[in-house]
Amino acid sequence: MVATPVEACLALDAGILARGGTFLRGAGAGRLSWKNAFGQEVSSVLWDLEPTAAGAVLLRLRYTVRRWGGFERNQGEEVVEAVRLQTTRPNFGGVRWWFACPLAAAYSPCGRRVSRLYLPPGGRYFGCRTCYGLTYRSVQERRSWHELSRQNPRLALAVLDRRVRRLVRRSSGGRASARHGDR
Ligand SMILES: [Zn+2]
Numbered sequence: 001m002v003a004t005p006v007e008a009c010l011a012l013d014a015g016i017l018a019r020g021g022t023f024l025r026g027a028g029a030g031r032l033s034w035k036n037a038f039g040q041e042v043s044s045v046l047w048d049l050e051p052t053a054a055g056a057v058l059l060r061l062r063y064t065v066r067r068w069g070g071f072e073r074n075q076g077e078e079v080v081e082a083v084r085l086q087t088t089r090p091n092f093g094g095v096r097w098w099f100a101c102p103l104a105a106a107y108s109p110c111g112r113r114v115s116r117l118y119l120p121p122g123g124r125y126f127g128c129r130t131c132y133g134l135t136y137r138s139v140q141e142r143r144s145w146h147e148l149s150r151q152n153p154r155l156a157l158a159v160l161d162r163r164v165r166r167l168v169r170r171s172s173g174g175r176a177s178a179r180h181g182d183r
Pocket of ligand 1: 110
């Protein structure tokens with residue numbers, strides 16, 4: 001079995017969501033969307049914030065996943081997922097926001113503090129890289145790109161699509177990419 005590369009997943013970034021003080025206010029709502037290489041929207045997530053009694057903030061995600069196979073082939077299913085937010089205070093000041101991974105690992109919550117959550121192709125919930133056993137494309141490619149494209153053409157297309165997007169961005173003299181490290 002070939003591991004899923006993070007590039008084939010939808011990714012939520014706590015730093016990006018927190019921009020403009022969204023999380024600090026502890027209230028609010030919005031919509032996030034993902035586009036393919038042609039600028040067409042492929043997925044979207046509605047989110048809102050809910051303060052908890054303990055003074056924490058819950059990020060609630062609402063989205064539709066596709067069900068594959070059987071009679072329900074290609075039908076949408078509504079998913080609601082609540083993610084606990086955490087903060088740290090870096091030495092240089094300000095507040096850094098994190099997600100607590102909401103997935104259950106071996107009958108207990110994972111709870112890892114991560115800057116990104118991923119929804120893999122065919123998945124139902126956003127979760128951390130460790131829970132989903134995701135690999136980075138560079139590692140993946142070196143190992144078996146041919147194997148991946150043969151065994152999972154859909155995934156291979158998603159990876160290629162992502163790469164084309166990056167090339168387009170680079171050739172149009174786009175901004176230097178500010179990639180966040182993932183922990
Ligand atoms: Zn996890």
